Amino acid sequence: MKITDLIKKKKLGEELSTEEIRFFVKGVSDGTIPEYQTSALLMAVWFQGMNREETFDLTIAMRDSGDTLDLSEFPDTIDKHSTGGIGDKLSLIVLPFWLASGLIVAKMSGRGLGFTGGTIDKLESVPGYQTSLDRDTFFEHIRRFGVAVAGQSESLVPADKKLYALRDVTETVDSLPLIAASIMSKKLATAASTIVLDVKYGEGSFMKTRKNAKKLAEIMVEIGKNDGRRMGALLSPMDRPLGRAVGNALEIKEVHRFLKGEAEGDLKENAFALIAAGFVLGGKADDLERGRQLAAELLENGKARQSFYHWLRAQGGCFDEDNFEEAVSYPAAEYPVYAEKDGYITAIHGLNIGIAAMELGAGRKKLGDAIDPAAGVVLQKDIGDRVRSGDILAVLYGNGDFAAAAEIVQKSVIIEDGAPQEANDEIEIFNGDRWEYFEKDHD
Ligand code: URA
Numbered sequence: 001m002k003i004t005d006l007i008k009k010k011k012l013g014e015e016l017s018t019e020e021i022r023f024f025v026k027g028v029s030d031g032t033i034p035e036y037q038t039s040a041l042l043m044a045v046w047f048q049g050m051n052r053e054e055t056f057d058l059t060i061a062m063r064d065s066g067d068t069l070d071l072s073e074f075p076d077t078i079d080k081h082s083t084g085g086i087g088d089k090l091s092l093i094v095l096p097f098w099l100a101s102g103l104i105v106a107k108m109s110g111r112g113l114g115f116t117g118g119t120i121d122k123l124e125s126v127p128g129y130q131t132s133l134d135r136d137t138f139f140e141h142i143r144r145f146g147v148a149v150a151g152q153s154e155s156l157v158p159a160d161k162k163l164y165a166l167r168d169v170t171e172t173v174d175s176l177p178l179i180a181a182s183i184m185s186k187k188l189a190t191a192a193s194t195i196v197l198d199v200k201y202g203e204g205s206f207m208k209t210r211k212n213a214k215k216l217a218e219i220m221v222e223i224g225k226n227d228g229r230r231m232g233a234l235l236s237p238m239d240r241p242l243g244r245a246v247g248n249a250l251e252i253k254e255v256h257r258f259l260k261g262e263a264e265g266d267l268k269e270n271a272f273a274l275i276a277a278g279f280v281l282g283g284k285a286d287d288l289e290r291g292r293q294l295a296a297e298l299l300e301n302g303k304a305r306q307s308f309y310h311w312l313r314a315q316g317g318c319f320d321e322d323n324f325e326e327a328v329s330y331p332a333a334e335y336p337v338y339a340e341k342d343g344y345i346t347a348i349h350g351l352n353i354g355i356a357a358m359e360l361g362a363g364r365k366k367l368g369d370a371i372d373p374a375a376g377v378v379l380q381k382d383i384g385d386r387v388r389s390g391d392i393l394a395v396l397y398g399n400g401d402f403a404a405a406a407e408i409v410q411k412s413v414i415i416e417d418g419a420p421q422e423a424n425d426e427i428e429i430f431n432g433d434r435w436e437y438f439e440k441d442h443d
Helices: 003-011 018-030 035-048 052-063 090-100 119-123 135-145 158-169 176-190 210-226 248-259 265-281 288-300 303-314 321-327 350-360 403-412
Strands: 077-082 104-109 147-151 194-201 230-237 333-338 343-348 376-379 392-398 413-416 426-430 435-439
Touching (some): 003 035, 018 035, 018 158, 052 210, 077 090, 077 265, 090 104, 090 248, 090 265, 090 288, 090 303, 104 176, 119 147, 119 248, 135 147, 135 303, 147 303, 158 176, 176 210, 194 210, 194 265, 210 230, 210 426, 230 265, 248 321, 248 376, 265 288, 350 403, 392 403
Parallel strands (some): 077 104, 104 147, 194 230
Antiparallel strands (some): 230 426
């Protein structure tokens, strides 16, 4: 088999066979296919796409490029994955609810790159929390505590590391089959029996339209189901930051406030939808509506918050529950950003807020950059709020130069004379069998 034949076939829009896809992934993993030919094939896939079978084959070949975990000794393991967002702290909120219901949480997570944050970076702002667990310790934690959330092991899906690095520099990240295979190969390698996906669309995500995000969600759900997993998925907009805080320790504090009962807005809607999907798939609720009710109960009676503490302590987290937010407070200067005119906030451009947070030190410009846990942006106003010139729109936190970030934030919060149109008021969630739609704001 010759890689040039595969590139030619894909360039002409033809289908690659299972053997050809295996040959490609093996060649990428063992280095026998040079990067320039891998890049050429990636670009051909970007233009010509892949059909369902090719996408399944690519996912499985990538999954099998490294170690896999066998979690079959545990009855009901659950994992969640987001396609990446700004201020996206949903894993940190959702996992404690599942844990409180008796589900076993087994999750390997990535670090953030660029404007999107990573769960592992956020967790590292909790003093003592160990994100690096070897295989045996990962299993031992699940057995002892019912939860393990760690950084992804190097030996898991090595093909994705090589492919992702090339996609990043060849402008081929935003390809539906390549994203589906990249995410699902890692999810299948970590092998939880239930996987709930949060698929984002809009300005701050890879899928710019809801239609394409839905296609991505559907193919990932199908890949997981084919491999024997129970699958759920939420479609959620990512054109504004999720919640108010963007930045590692700042987001941990927001999660804590949520678990103390200060849950609000889209953060609550999306969290409850994901939690409910996990409950339905994991056999803890008969339908999504009952799943949401159970989520409300676990919030109200404090059990979700207790599970949060249990999980963090299990992995070395060191804090006093009564002063949790102080334990995750780091020295930083504060810099307010003021409204320059009167009006209504009609948009908050999430992508730019993510870039501002990164400039302040909350994110990495390139792999390996250090992160400042204290850095980030906390929005003080929301879309639809009426503001007066001089009101504080956001507070920036960091230990460097605020000027550039302040300018970005200033331009990202759009103030206009008229109130904004009502936003999309529906939650769209795949319950394992079909899509369901919920009106927002029904507790
Ligand atoms: N997240 C991944 O892990 N892979 C992609 O291709 C995109 C988002």
